[in-house]
Amino acid sequence: MxxxxxxxxxxxxxxxxxxxxxxxxxxxxxxxxxxxxxxxxxxxxxxxxxxxxxxxxxxxxxxxxxxxxxxxxxxxxxxxxxxxxxxxxxxxxxxxxxxxxxxxxxxxxxxxxxxxxxxxxxxxxxxxxxxxxxxxxxxxxxxxxxxxxxxxxxxxxxxxxxxKPSVCELYVPKVLAEKRDPLLGKYLDRQIRRITSAVEGLKSSRAPNKDVRLTQLEPVLEGLIKMRGEVEYANCE
Ligand SMILES: C[S@@+](CC[C@H](N)C(=O)[O-])C[C@H]1O[C@@H](n2cnc3c(N)ncnc32)[C@H](O)[C@@H]1O
Missing domain, CATH: 3.40.50.150 (Vaccinia Virus protein VP39)
Known part of the structure; x- marks a missing residue:
């Protein structure tokens, strides 16, 4: 077969x-x-x-x-x-x-x-x-x-x-970090790039809801960067 x-x-x-x-x-x-x-x-x-x-x-x-x-x-x-x-x-x-x-x-x-x-x-x-x-x-x-x-x-x-998932966990489930998924570092880098570009785009836009969106996205970006640092640290252990 x-x-x-x-x-x-x-x-x-x-x-x-x-x-x-x-x-x-x-x-x-x-x-x-x-x-x-x-x-x-x-x-x-x-x-x-x-x-x-x-x-x-x-x-x-x-x-x-x-x-x-x-x-x-x-x-x-x-x-x-x-x-x-x-x-x-x-x-x-x-x-x-x-x-x-x-x-x-x-x-x-x-x-x-x-x-x-x-x-x-x-x-x-x-x-x-x-x-x-x-x-x-x-x-x-x-x-x-x-x-x-x-x-x-x-x-x-x-x-x-x-x-309740944190704002970051809406983007990247924390179980991936707990399991030390080998692709997590690469995946986080891409998410961080994507959200950075969305934040930059919003900052230079005149969209009426721009401040609301920025208030939502900036903590996500901060959290993902922190998670990325922890993955780096875990890989060094
Ligand atoms: C991009 S394909 C994904 C195929 C496969 N599940 C995979 O992961 O490779 C999306 C398929 O979902 C079907 N689809 C979209 N909406 C749907 C719905 N409401 N109910 C059932 N099928 C749906 C589309 O017709 C299409 O065949």
Missing amino acids: KDIKLTNRLAAIAAYAVNFERVADIGTDHCYVPVWLLRSGKVKQVYASDINKGPLQRARETAEEYGIKTGLELVLSDGMSHLNPDSVDAIIVAGMGGETIAGILSASDWIGEGRHALILQPMTKTEELIRWLHLNGLRARDAALAEDEGEIYLIILAGPGEP
């Missing part, structure tokens, strides 16, 4: 999902993760859905190419509107903006019950997703970074949990 090789980003998502028997992949597109999970033999059932017909057709073709005959349910659906929450243990929502992922999660009120492991991979606006998790009684219980072709991706394993 043809072997399926995942990119580092998809492999990091699959590494969390492989611990569950029944998994949903919302916005599956190419369906590589569901196929890999079923081929692993550890995951027994995957519900894979997409809102668009083209990606769902791609998913069908991948399943066929890699010889998946049982265990995969492919569904054309917006978010989790057709998903029975009792039929899965873990839910993947990956490769979309943080606000889109939060929108998909918020459309299903049972998500806040915390019965499912959520494997989330925001491409942008991480802070909006982590804020949404907190407002709904959830938090990043674990996280990992993966690098592909020069890009670094954040993968979050979310579940029930109360502690």
Whole structure:
């Protein structure tokens, strides 16, 4: 049977999902993760859905190419509107903006019950997703970074949990520092560059809300620079 090789980003998502028997992949597109999970033999059932017909057709073709005959349910659906929450243990929502992922999660009120492991991979606006998790009684219980072709991706394993994240932790979950993720220094450098440029842009702009935004972003920048220093220090120990 043809072997399926995942990119580092998809492999990091699959590494969390492989611990569950029944998994949903919302916005599956190419369906590589569901196929890999079923081929692993550890995951027994995957519900894979997409809102668009083209990606769902791609998913069908991948399943066929890699010889998946049982265990995969492919569904054309917006978010989790057709998903029975009792039929899965873990839910993947990956490769979309943080606000889109939060929108998909918020459309299903049972998500806040915390019965499912959520494997989330925001491409942008991480802070909006982590804020949404907190407002709904959830938090990043674990996280990992993966690098592909020069890009670094954040993968979050979310579940029930109360502690309010600091403004910095909305951008970079602190579990990455606790685990001493090897990509954390590089990831922080990029976040610091990005926020520095946003702060500089705001300072020279005439936007009416500029002072409010600066009051929000400057403490984040300060916190991330501090975190970067601590990572440097930990690496020297
Ligand atoms: C960039 S792809 C990501 C594919 C894959 N999850 C990954 O991480 O590589 C985003 C996919 O999500 C789908 N999508 C966007 N909004 C969605 C929604 N509300 N419900 C289901 N699928 C959605 C898109 O059609 C697209 O196929």
